[in-house]
Amino acid sequence: MSFIAIQTIVNKTLLSPRRLVSSVATVDNVSNFSFTKIETFAPFNPVRLLNDFVKLGNFSLRNTKVLHAKFLRVTPRIDIYVSNSLLHCYSKSNAMDHALKLFDTILNPNVISWNTIITGFNNNFLHLDSLRIFCWMHYLGFKPNEVTCGSVLSACAAIQATMFGKQVYSLAVRNGFFDNGYVRTVMIDLFAKDSKFLDALRVFHDVDCANVVCWNAIVSAAVTNGEYLMALDLFNRMCSKFLEPNSFTFSSVLTACSALQDLEFGKSVQGRVIKCGGGDVFVETALVSLYAKCGDMDEAVKIFFQMPIRNVVSWTVIMSGFVQNNDYLMVIKIFEDLRKIGEEINSYTVTTLLRACANPGMRKEATQLHSWILKAGFSSQAEVVAALIIMYSKIGAIDLSLMVFREMDNHRNLSSWTAMILSLAKNNDKEEASDLFRKMLREKMEPDSVCTSTLLSLTDCITFGRQIHCYTLKTELIFNVSVGSSLFTMYSKCGHLKEAFQVFENMPEKDNVSWTLMISCFSEHGFAREAIQLFREMLFEECVPDGTSLSAVLTACYALPSIQLGREIHGYSIRVGLSENVSFGSSLVTMYSKCGNLALARRVFETLPQKDDIVCSSLVSGYAQQKCIKEALLLFRSLLVAGLAIDPFSISSILGGIALLKRPAIGTQIHALIVKVGLEKDVSVGSSLVMVYSRCGSIEDCCKAFGQIGKxxxxxxxxxxxxxxxxxxxxxxxxxxxxxxxxxxxxxxxxxxxxxxxxxxxxxxxxxxxxxxxxxxDYGIQPGCRHYACLVDLLGRCGKLKEAEELINHMPIEPDALIWGTLLAACKVHGDIELGKLAARKVMELNPGDTGAYVSLSNICADMGLWEEVLNVRSLMKEAGVTKESGWSFL
Incomplete structure (x- = not known):
């Protein structure tokens, strides 16, 4: 509103001009204003004056001051209605300092005055000032009403002052406002923003509510806190009470359906939307998101182009849908259409486009988009820069990621630092990531939980890991579940399982992931029983395991091995509905295979509704490890015929079985297949090929296979x-x-x-x-029996049998049958019958079923012509029930 318009309104209603008496309403450059002299004055009507002013809607500070001045010219003592109205106008003018000065001049402010000033501070995002005014009001003894409590709770929700909000809500309950919809809605929102959904649910259930706004608040709270199934249940209950949902309800419920990828429920909600007369742009955008996340892009596109109004959010959602479905070219096309129609483009649109270009095959488009971002002025926005850094790292251009990061110079923020460390982690650049983390601390930047967790996942140096541990304690990041999980995983990776378990035990909150990781840590370090006991504690803590958790426990089961425990886990999976999960099915197949029950492994394999390359590889590996090479090859062949992807794991397993057969022809055919599918550079495949050719006696082919390995x-x-x-x-x-x-x-x-x-x-x-x-x-590795066996073999080959015997007698560990058997073989070569007898007796004691010991001792005696001793050895063999197998040859 212009000053002239206000001049006209005021001059029509004022009785006579008066002198300005309040410093609060002083207008800058008063000398520039002139009031038209009116011969005849209409009766002064303040209500009409204020209504006309509000209708014009131009609440500038200057116009409000002029209005205030006109009232003061009529009378120096303004009544409470006018004062409250002026407070409202100053609040709308974003001039809370002037509003507060005016409030101080009101002799007897009523509850509306207090509410107006509190709401004004809220509307101007001065939430702490809003709480201070309320405390002042309470101290002076003014009794708040429903609006007061609702406004103060809204301020608490904005700054997440949950404790203060609880106190205000208690006051509201004591004053009888607990059934007020506004108060309850804001309290639900407060708890939801503080991730206290159960408390929000209690507030909602305090009163049997028929207020749609309250229902919308609790449904939205459920979605915000990831309780998507609860959101759908609340929606069903709302409809059963014959309450009419609105667009806000539909948007929240469709968001929950998208998160759960529950297309059937989403379609039922869509039907209700159509029945209610269709939705607005927000509901239709939520529908597009639902179909996109469920993989039905045709329906998503259909709804999108039928929308009468499309905003930038709608365009971004459809672009995001194509990104999720890996149709990157379509994302580029939609972006071009968006630019042609001149629609607004925001940072979310740009980051979605950057995600589409984060593909090695779109390097050209990525650099073009970077140029456009610089031209359009988005390069100063932190989220865009972070997305740029991650995009370049994903296309394999980590040097360009570093260039973008360094160009920011003094404009770096937490998101850009985190993105750079994440990118270095993806490229496994431990030293650069660690240096960047240290530099981040030197520049007084505080790493968040994502950044710290990422660095811990890279760290394999216990000293640096402990330094990060100290930092997490100092900054209280240790209480974050992801940081705690990464921390004990780091200790486990560095071989300090005791410290890992201490960190795990001290975690105040443990989620499914943290329990699973700790179980895996125990299994990897050979503590299978402890892993199973931890799983029992997980169930006792009422933490519901998922397929990953059960797979980790199955690893412990076949490490023992204990097929009985494995069956119990299998039974539990059937009870909770996870038995048909493909990834868990793969773990079951592996467990049964490694426990030696290939029949059960095959039965689980056959009952799976879907079979992917992983579960097929698990069974192939199981057959190969149990030396059922024919079955392994047949299954591998069926995998090829079915067109399933061949992974390095399955090929390595097959090669392991072929190595046992010593059939170079089959190995050569598999090698040709490996080259055909481009896996010759894979280290596990290459290592297995080396083993195959070594067993088949071709050291030249070993060298060739090793030379093909990338790294x-x-x-x-x-x-x-x-x-x-x-x-x-x-x-x-x-x-x-x-x-x-x-x-x-x-x-x-x-x-x-x-x-x-x-x-x-x-x-x-x-x-x-x-x-x-x-x-x-140098390496802190304690020698085992196999190492000493090699040394005994070496001394035996050199004829130093006494030295070998002395080595065995002075070993720090108990010699096993392998070591004594090695000495026995050396005694046979050098004809040392006495030492040979000693070695043979030791072998027979440690492994009574070892045929080789009896045969070797018998041969030593025969070579020396001691035929009576030969007969004695043969008698011992009969008594022990040991029989010598017949020799065989390929020739």
């Missing part, structure tokens, strides 16, 4: 070292070992078995002792 890991290097050792190429094995260490890999116990075996096959006694000492001193 050999510890297992790949170990396979090559062991292959060289088995073929008597000790120098090459030790050379491969040195190359492996230069690549930054730390050897494990299996690697040292290969190294010591290489020394044994080449008579390298000094080198063997050197590597045995290095194993303990």
């Amino acid at each position: 050999p890991d510890l297992i790949g290097w170990t396979s090559m070292i062991v292959s060289y050792a088995q073929h008597g190429k000790g120098a090459e094995a030790l050379c491969a070992y040195e190359l492996m260490k230069k690549e930054g890999f730390k050897p494990d116990p299996v690697t040292f078995v290969g190294v010591l075996s290489a020394c044994s096959h080449n008579g390298l006694v000094d080198e063997a002792y050197f590597h045995l000492n290095s194993m303990v001193e």
Whole structure:
């Protein structure tokens, strides 16, 4: 409203001009204003004046001051109605300082005055001031009404002051306002925003409500807190009470259907929307989102183009739907249409488009979009920059992600730092991510739970991990479930299971994921019984396990192994409706296979309604590991015929079985298939190929298969070292070992078995002792029976039988049948009958069913011409029930 319009309204109603007496209503540049002199004055009507002013709707500070000044010219003492109206006008003018000054001049403010000033502060987002005014009101003894309580609760909800809100609600209940719809609705909203849905539900159930607004509030609260099934149940109950839902109700319920991907319920809601006369743009947008998230893009597009009004949210939702369905070109096309019609584009639209371009095949479109973002001015928005960083990392251009991050310079915020650390984590760049985290702290930026959890998932250094642990304690991030879970997983990964369990026990809240991770940690470290006990505690805490949790427990079951426990878990899965889940079915197949019951594994496999490549691979692996190679090959062939994807796991399992058969022709055919599908660079497949060719006696093919591996890991290097050792190429094995260490890999116990075996096959006694000492001193690995067996074999080959015997007698661990058997074989070669008898007796004591010990001792005696001893050994074999198998050959 212009000043002239107000001048006209006021001049028509004022009786006579008066002098301005209040400093509150002082107008800037008063000398510029002139009042038209009127010969005849109409009777002064303040109500009419205020109504005319409100109808014009221009609540600027200047116009409100002029109105205030005109009232003061009529009378220096303004009545309470006019004062309250002026308070409202100042609030609408966003001039709460002037409103407060006016409020101070009111001699006897009533509850409307207090409500007006409190609501004014709320409307201007000055929520703390709103609470202070209420406290002042309460202190002076003014009794609040329903509007007061509702306004104050609204302020509490905005700043999440839950404790203060509870006190205000208690006051409202004491004053009898508990059944007021406005008060209850705002209290429900307060609890919902503070993630206290159960408290919100209690407030809702305090009174049997027939207020649609209250029902909308509780349905919205359920959706906000992820209680989607509860939201649908509340909607059903609302309809059963013959309450008419509105567009707000429909939008919330459709959002719940989208989250649950419950298309059938969503269609029933859509039918009710049509019955009620159709929805607005928000309801129709929610319908588009529902069909898009359920994968029915045809119906989503149909609804979208039938919408009479489409806003930027509608366009963004349909674009997001195509992103979820991996139709990235369609997203680009819709964006072009959006630009052509001149529709507003916001940051959410841009981030959706960036998600579409986060694909290695759309590098060109990604750079073009980046250029448009710079031109359109979106590069200053934090969420867009974060999406840019993640987009470049996903297309494999981490250098461009770093460039975008560095270009922000002094404009970086938490989201950009987090996005950069997430991108580095995705590219497994541990050092750069750790350095960035430290720099983030130096720049006084506080990492959030996502950033901290991501870094912990990368960390394999216990010292740095403990430093992050201290930081989480200092900042109280330790109370976050995801941070706590990442923390104890880090300790477990670094081999500190005791500390991992302490962190887990001290977590104030544990969700399904944290229980599952801790169970997995126990299983991975060989504590299967503890894993199963933890699962029982999980059930006792009334935490409902999902398929992932049950799969983790099944891992512990076959680690024991205990098929009985596995069956109990299987029975529980049937009871809770998870038995037909494909991923859990894969775990069941693996459990039964590794427990030796292939019949049950096959039965579970056959009963699954859907079979993917993972469950097929599990059964193939089961057959291969149980040496049922024919069944494994037949199932693998059916997997190929069905057109299912071949994963490295299934191929590695098949190759493991072929290695046992020593059938190079089949291995060559599988190798050709591997090359055809492009898996020759996979490290697990390459390592298995090395093992196959090694068992078949072709060290040249071993080297070729190893050379095809993209980035050999510890297992790949170990396979090559062991292959060289088995073929008597000790120098090459030790050379491969040195190359492996230069690549930054730390050897494990299996690697040292290969190294010591290489020394044994080449008579390298000094080198063997050197590597045995290095194993303990440099890598902290305690030698096991297999390591000592290699050393005994080496000494035996060199004829140092007494030294071998002395080594066995002074070992820090009890020698097993393998070590004594190795010594026995050496005694046979060198004809040491006395030591051979001792070694044979030890083998027979430790493994009475070992045929080789009896045969070796018998052969030693026969070579020495001691035929009576031979007969005694044969008698011992008969008494022990041991029979010698007939020899066989491929020739």
